Amino acid sequence: MKIKITLTIISIVVFFLLLPQPKVESKENEADHIPEKNHFIIKDVRLYDGEEMIESTDIEIKDHKVFKIAKMIKANDSVEMIYAKGKTLLPGLIDAHTHVYGNALKDALNFGVTTELDMFSMPQYTLEGSKSRNNLNNTTKADLFSSSILATAPGGHGTQYGFEIPVLETPDQAMKFVNDRINEGASYIKVVYNSKQATRQFFPSISLEILQALIKHTHARNKILVVHVDNYISALQSLESGADGLVHSFMDKVVDDKLIALMKKNKAFMIPTFTVVASVSQLTNTDEILNHKPFKGFISNEQKQQLKAKFPPFGIPKSGFQIALDSVKLLSDAGITILAGTDAPNPGTTHGVSMYQEIEHLTQAGLSNTQAIHSATGAARKHFPIGDRGTLKVGASASMILVDGNPFTDIKQLSYLTKIWKNGVLVQRNKRVNTNKKTKVIVIKTGLITDFNQSIKKTAIGLGISESTDQFVGGKSRVSLALNERNTDGNNYLHVSGEIIKGFMFRWSGISYVLGEGYQSGVDLSQVKSLSFEAKAGDNVDSITVMLFQTGNFRPVEKTLKLSKQWQTYKVELLDFKTIDLKQVSNISIVMSNTLGEFEFMLDNLAFK
Known part of the structure; x- marks a missing residue:
């Protein structure tokens, strides 16, 4: 098995950007508070105008623009005064x-x-x-x-x-x-x-x-x-x-x-x-x-x-x-x-x-x-x-x-x-600071994630597995997930098929596994050594991409895996994802990306080792 490690400069799962994120505003000293007004005067400030320096002056801002620069600018009481001595x-x-x-x-x-x-x-x-x-x-x-x-x-x-x-x-x-x-x-x-x-x-x-x-x-x-x-x-x-x-x-x-x-x-x-x-x-x-x-x-x-x-x-x-x-x-x-x-x-x-x-x-x-x-x-x-x-x-x-x-x-x-x-x-x-409310992060240990014998979506932990394509951001690629029998004893595997279609600049199609209780919550994988699964390539496939997402981050770290046409076990070492914090992992995705045309690949027995 040949694994090529790359740090992508693109976010394939851009749809996460559409999800709301909590914001925590910074609190400022009352003396420094500046109301949001389009008319205000900054007093006694060191001003560099992009070309020249004025060691001490006032500057008046009005209607989104610089209105006046002079010493001792006066205005009526409705204009906010901002005192900035010692600042630039x-x-x-x-x-x-x-x-x-x-x-x-x-x-x-x-x-x-x-x-x-x-x-x-x-x-x-x-x-x-x-x-x-x-x-x-x-x-x-x-x-x-x-x-x-x-x-x-x-x-x-x-x-x-x-x-x-x-x-x-x-x-x-x-x-x-x-x-x-x-x-x-x-x-x-x-x-x-x-x-x-x-x-x-x-x-x-x-x-x-x-x-x-x-x-x-x-x-x-x-x-x-x-x-x-x-x-x-x-x-x-x-x-x-x-x-x-x-x-x-x-x-x-x-x-x-x-x-x-x-x-x-x-x-x-x-x-x-x-x-x-x-x-x-x-x-x-x-x-x-x-x-x-x-x-x-x-x-x-x-x-x-x-x-x-x-x-x-x-x-x-x-x-x-x-x-x-x-x-x-x-x-x-x-x-x-x-x-x-x-x-x-x-x-x-x-x-x-x-x-x-x-x-x-x-x-x-x-x-x-x-x-x-x-x-x-x-x-x-x-x-x-x-x-x-x-x-x-x-x-x-x-x-x-x-x-x-x-x-x-x-x-x-x-x-x-x-x-x-x-x-x-x-x-x-x-x-970007933590709120006073501390969220308990689930620590994941080794074990089976899913063998696909019960359902597509159900996993041992997290929201489970679902379809993922560039349609989330206006693309045209498609995917279909189905459970097929792998042998006569009733064991199933996941059949992933679809088509990568022109329509969005970063094209993808495959599966997404949300590990936490929601799209913006994560789990701790620091005690896990590897992600293991069985897979084989179908038509028009010679490789797939495995991506890890850190909580609050929409830019994944990737590994591309060469797939065989026969069932094989693949092991992805988590420590090879060097720039991600394994204590805050929100999503693992397995996809086809960018190569145009129809495709199919098969997955079974996903597990943490």
Whole structure:
């Protein structure tokens, strides 16, 4: 039996998102309480407007926007006064490199990131973002700008996530690709390029000629084009072809005068994504992040799992991270714009939280605190069409954060958020703490779950087994569960059949086993070593996927199992699910995913060993 362990970047059981979740509001000191009003004045605050600092001033917010900035602003008694001496007010942060799905935009806003620049998502997210971001009543999630689907080669980076995307094989496909993305609402175009001269060849790449054609047609539509690179020669050729920006600070060579000159010529920028580069280099200190005082109580289970996830070792020397840092310092000193972007939610990163890591990494590279904060606020609007976001000048939308202390002298103070506003409305942060009512968690020991001799649904513990398909989120896949006789002595097995059908980007069909008393309750599997079951493949099946879900988390950890055409016993070791807390497991699902067409597989004698 061959088991391939993967950490998926997608949530297949997205329907859990539709279920209600308990919220526990944080209690604030009465002196700090700020009613939700669209007209208020913040008094005696240190203000950074995205470009310049005013050490002490008042700022008046009215009708969702910055109305006035001056000393000693007066107003009638109906206007709320907020006294903020010793605190710093800044524009909401802009994460210049993310991938958006699920709760990403809400998670981002929960940590003061009010705008996200997505670098690869599906068209429906791009279109939704383009419609909602200019609505001043959009106050519960970050604004979204996106490239929609990235440009890549057949089998190239971006095609490995299990859903179909358009790919490019010839330069004459470039115009249609660019036009299609812009018609989907893309604000810019993202391309993955790896030179034939590069030492490492992880994925197939588009040709240099295709890259040049994409740049030509993107500029013809008055859009900018950014290129994902991971090595010097690919970056150099991208800039020689006219690219507007580089995504990721490469680790094989420090930038030289030739590359810097090209960036100046193109007026190009870099988004180094140090957070994910550190993760790839196995340098992320997850415990430090999770235990950082301002973050505790606000990080969701899903975000914890994302932060704990790790890339497989790619053989990249840890000295490569220092090369990336050194390159960014040289670029910054040369006047090249550096933008803060995290590449969340790749392993070791998550929306919102990782921005503070990214900004600290920029200071580690040698940027001043002011430069690093500018990279996360006012700098982005010089290159991306995001309007007045990242600024707090008169007339700008009042998306902003208030922090204790002065992050311009101590960068760690930036994460000490006291208030977040989105378009002038106070954000009620989602504080993920335990309620006073303690829920008893059932501890599961070894034993049979079901032998399917009595019914499909009934299990020894939990709500039992049920059908699960992407129809929960508007997909079209179907599944049918039936009990068939396995032999003449009356023993049954579960026959799972159905069809994976186009209709939703993440397609699945199979069974779901809810272990607790409800969809949002979990059980303790820490005393269980493995999940065991008998199975065999039917038509159009060579593997199935086993997924574990942590309570409150809609992003599973997966294992793919190769199935035989004959009955065999399969054992899935639970300790191999390294990023999940086995004391809080809510669901185990066994499904077919993404491969189109009809299928069937058989299951019997599910047990914990």
